[in-house]
Amino acid sequence: MNLAIVLVIAAVIALSIILRLAVTQNLQLRRNTDLAVAIRPIDLEAFRNLIDPAEDEYLRRRLPAAQFRAVRRERLRATAAYVQIVAGNAAVLVRAGEAALASGDPRFTDAARKLVNDALLLRRNATLALIRVYVALAWPAYGCAAAHVADRYENLSGSAMLLGRLQNPGVPVRLSTMF
Secondary structure (H helix, E strand, O other): OHHHHHHHHHHHHHHHHHHHHHHHHHHHHHHOOOHHHHOOOEOHHHHHHHOOHHHHHHHHHHOOHHHHHHHHHHHHHHHHHHHHHHHHHHHHHHHHHHHHHHHOOOOOHHHHHHHHHHHHHHHHHHHHHHHHHHHHHHOOOOOOOOHHHHHHHHHHHHHHHHHHHHHOOOOOOOOEOOO
């Protein structure tokens, strides 16, 4: 009986998180009409440091258990913030890719289609990673699998730069401080 209650509560929390993300991202996209302004650069190196299991293991060995759990939760909150920014940037890039596809220019079609597909996949993965981060917040010993989000974001950044260079060769497209 207790397991059923825990599962129902976890499902309600996950559903509320997903709905909140969907509504928040939708409202942010409506407010930002200029797509270039809507992109928020992130520091990929710092993001990768937060999600590095070796860093967590190092902290686990060096800190007392209670202090490690507190530091782990802070790192997870920061990870959640990064993942939310990544998801928001992916949503903006979906719109940019769709706009390039709608223009009908055959020079941009392949790059725009790749950008839209990569961005949609990243949004889905970011949502799943965010759920894992929130589960890890509840249970700090639970592993947080957000590494694939950073890798996919780096790939998406490359796709966005390619489309941006095709459309405006003189204007740089930058999604992270690493490039």
